[in-house]
Amino acid sequence: MKLHTPPRTERMAVDQDWSSVYPTAAAFKPASVPLPIRMGYPVKRGVPPPKEGNLELIKIPNFLHLTPPAIKKHCAALKDFCTEWPSALDSDEKCEQHFPIEIETVDYVSAGTSIRNPKARVVTLRVKLSHLNLDDHAKKKLIKLVGERYCKDTDMLTITTDRCPLRRQNYDYSIHLLTVLYHESWKTEMWESEKTEEDMEEYIWENSCSQKNALDTLLRIKASENVSNVTKEELLASEVVKNYRNSVIALKNEGETENNMSQYKESVKKLLNIQALP
Amino acid sequence: MGARLTGSHVDTQEPKTNPLVSISDEPETLYKRLSLLVKGHDKAVLDSYEYFAVLAAEELGISVEKVYKPPKTIERLTLLKSVHIYKKHRVQYEMRTHYVCLELKYLTSSTAAVYLEYVQRNLPEGVAMEVKKTKIEKIPEHIREPVWDTLPQVEETEVKS
Numbered sequence: 001m002k003l004h005t006p007p008r009t010e011r012m013a014v015d016q017d018w019s020s021v022y023p024t025a026a027a028f029k030p031a032s033v034p035l036p037i038r039m040g041y042p043v044k045r046g047v048p049p050p051k052e053g054n055l056e057l058i059k060i061p062n063f064l065h066l067t068p069p070a071i072k073k074h075c076a077a078l079k080d081f082c083t084e085w086p087s088a089l090d091s092d093e094k095c096e097q098h099f100p101i102e103i104e105t106v107d108y109v110s111a112g113t114s115i116r117n118p119k120a121r122v123v124t125l126r127v128k129l130s131h132l133n134l135d136d137h138a139k140k141k142l143i144k145l146v147g148e149r150y151c152k153d154t155d156m157l158t159i160t161t162d163r164c165p166l167r168r169q170n171y172d173y174s175i176h177l178l179t180v181l182y183h184e185s186w187k188t189e190m191w192e193s194e195k196t197e198e199d200m201e202e203y204i205w206e207n208s209c210s211q212k213n214a215l216d217t218l219l220r221i222k223a224s225e226n227v228s229n230v231t232k233e234e235l236l237a238s239e240v241v242k243n244y245r246n247s248v249i250a251l252k253n254e255g256e257t258e259n260n261m262s263q264y265k266e267s268v269k270k271l272l273n274i275q276a277l278p
Numbered sequence: 279m280g281a282r283l284t285g286s287h288v289d290t291q292e293p294k295t296n297p298l299v300s301i302s303d304e305p306e307t308l309y310k311r312l313s314l315l316v317k318g319h320d321k322a323v324l325d326s327y328e329y330f331a332v333l334a335a336e337e338l339g340i341s342v343e344k345v346y347k348p349p350k351t352i353e354r355l356t357l358l359k360s361v362h363i364y365k366k367h368r369v370q371y372e373m374r375t376h377y378v379c380l381e382l383k384y385l386t387s388s389t390a391a392v393y394l395e396y397v398q399r400n401l402p403e404g405v406a407m408e409v410k411k412t413k414i415e416k417i418p419e420h421i422r423e424p425v426w427d428t429l430p431q432v433e434e435t436e437v438k439s
Contacts, residue, residue: 025400061402063326068333075337078396080296082338082389083306089384095310102310111404133422179421186424 007031019070026065028057033064100131103174105167122162123170125178128155132182140201141192142185203252210248214241214271221272243267307387311343314380314397321376323402328378331397335382338393343381350376 012021012034021032030051038048039056051057089095104124108117129139129150142157143150150157159177161170197208218241247264254260314331318324328345335342352374359367385393 060320061323061404063330063402066326066330066400071330071333072337074396075334078392079338080299081392083386085308085384085386085389089308092310095308099308109398109401133424138424182421183425186426 009034018067019065019073022065022070024065025061028060028062028064030054030057096128096131100127102126103171105171121165121167121170122160123167123174125159125161125171125174127157127178129157130155134182134185137188138182138185142181143201145181145185203249211245214244218271240267240270244271309385309387309390310383312382312385312390312394314382315348316378316380317375318402319374319376324376324378327402328380330400331380334396335380335393338389340385340389340393341383343383345378345380348377348379350374 008031028051030053033051035051037051037057039051039054040049042048089098102125104126106120106122108120110117129142134142146157149159159174161174161177164170164173244267247260247267250260251264316324316327316331318327332342332345352372354370354372356368356370358365359369382393
């Protein structure tokens with residue numbers, strides 16, 4: 001039969017160094033922890049069971065090895081291995097200005113039979129098109145090539161790759177995709193000249209039916225008033241036609257708002273010289 | 279863990295050179311944001327872990343953007359109570375997963391490696407899991423100029439990453 005020695009807690013000073021009692025993660029030892037802890041379901045009209053021989057206290061993970069002084073000691077020792085963040089990049093905008101590309105990768109840590117996780121190979125690349133060296137045609141072509149991966153509100157292109165088995169390969173593939181997209185969008189193929197009005201991203205007034213109709217009407221008005229032959233260029237350069245052009249473009253590109261509709265109304269009134277109607 | 283570095287007991291007059299620290303020339307990758315999602319079945323354990331992770335980040339000089347707790351998810355199963363027949367008698371189990379999300383800002387790769395190793399080594403057993411999202415920034419290289427200007431009459435694209 002074992003001699004019953006008093007537990008270590010009775011010989012512990014109040015100001016002892018706790019990190020030497022629990023230097024690493026260890027199970028809960030009731031004889032080494034001088035706290036009167038009770039845990040468990042209480043008996044009827046009683047209190048939770050004490051810490052001696054308490055399985056619940058041993059089962060639950062404890063943080064006795066990570067008290068604040070211990071954490072501070074650990075961090076003081078680890079501080080030498082850390083490096084400073086460059087002080088010039090103290091805001092998100094500056095970071096984006098100097099480093100426009102963002103790569104997102106996820107790591108998974110869990111306990112199980114295997115430490116690998118198949119989701120860890122996904123790589124997402126994000127870049128704003130305004131930081132790339134693209135001209136007008138290249139930008140439109142890139143947006144058409146990329147389709148759904150481009151968000152117009154934030155001007156952000158997002159490429160998610162997971163077709164390769166390793167993360168490094170996926171990262172290389174995403175950079176390759178970006179490079180290919182960039183260079184292909186600068187190329188102009190022969191069949192691109194057959195771009196019709198339906199393919200256009202935004203409304204262009206020159207050579208559209210609106211321009212033809214407007215000029216037609218004006219020419220006929222002038223002909224009926226028997227004014228000397230005014231040329232098309234003069235009509236195009238006149239104030240009223242420019243106003244009309246701007247209001248039509250605003251309507252088509254931005255949609256119908258109060259402002260746009262009233263602007264269109266004014267410009268049509270000026271164009272056809274009908275001031276009488278309200 | 280503190281006793282390992284025997285070389286750091288130096289006088290205060292001399293600059294401390296930790297013999298375990300090695301400085302390499304390669305440029306550091308920069309992490310704009312590090313997002314740690316810790317999952318567990320026990321809320322008290324996650325709370326303690328969150329306190330530990332936040333304190334560690336502050337001691338190492340990492341700026342903590344925000345710490346928030348996404349709502350818990352409960353997965354419920356309804357199974358037959360008996361091995362054979364008795365369809366009307368079932369038993370229900372549920373698995374509750376609590377989350378704590380830590381967002382850290384502006385880390386260099388060495389700081390991130392140090393912090394993540396420290397924090398992952400002290401992950402409590404089984405109960406909490408970490409899902410880390412790392413956002414890196416980089417400068418594009420061969421995407422500066424379109425390659426068609428420099429290559430005369432070369433048909434294929436020599437695009438390579």
